[in-house]
Amino acid sequence: MEQIGLQHILFVSISLFFIGVYGFLTRRNLITMLMSIELILNSVNLNFIAFNKYLWAGKLDGVFFTIFIIAIAASEAAVAIAIIINLYRSHKSIDVESASEMKY
């Protein structure tokens, strides 16, 4: 058995990214789409941390990118849920098909 290296972690994060992409493409409920976006953001964070650990251990750049991505993801989730709740109040549904009038 070979030693666990960068490639193994990259495989995990790529798989998680495309699991999120699959969920984003198939789901039509706004909350589950938001969950898929969270999965995608987490795979990117894992990528940053793995690169920082194995390739640029002398710096902390990946750590800072991860911290800022987590902060932005938190504010994004909060704003998205506020929009979803407001949409539910006016349309009684959070399906993306019923929210088409926000396009124009």
Added chain:
Amino acid sequence: MDGRTIIFYMLAALTLGSGLLAVTARKIFRSAIFLLFSLIGIAGFYFWLQYEFIAAVQIVVYVGGIVVLIIFSIFLTQQAGTELPNPPLRRIVFSVLASLFGLVFSWMLVSQHPFQTSSAQPMDPSVANIGSMMLSVNDSGYALPFELVSILLLAAMIGCIVIAIKSKQEMPTPAGMVETKTVLKQETPAEPETVS
């Protein structure tokens, strides 16, 4: 096969398995719970890589914050226990094809790329180092992004309050729908902040 390897494979199975269940579960509440386990698996990866501070931030912000927020919004907007409708077969087939193609393509790119490891002295990712770099204004400091993120968080907070606030004159008639639409329009000032 040592313990480190075994733990890696267990974490990978936990993260990917519950991630896959989170995007395919028929009940939205179970989907949120599987997302919770997937995020815990990611935090385990951070512990495994010995970035303890990031792991703690991941647990506090994601598991303690975002998932709880998602579960609250499920309670507010969804009738508990109702199953989500099955997506059409055509959409499932094409989504699987697109995801598998992307997975294989990026994995071929990554597996053939020779990564150059640095021989620099590893920097300790302790809280003291992270804190002093985050507030330093030197070349390697992160004071400017720190300030930008704090402004972004303030803008997001005000934006959430403005969007989700319930107007007093709201009625269940179509007049009420017009009322909420005017509230919806007010979220546009906060939108460019979140995109940047």
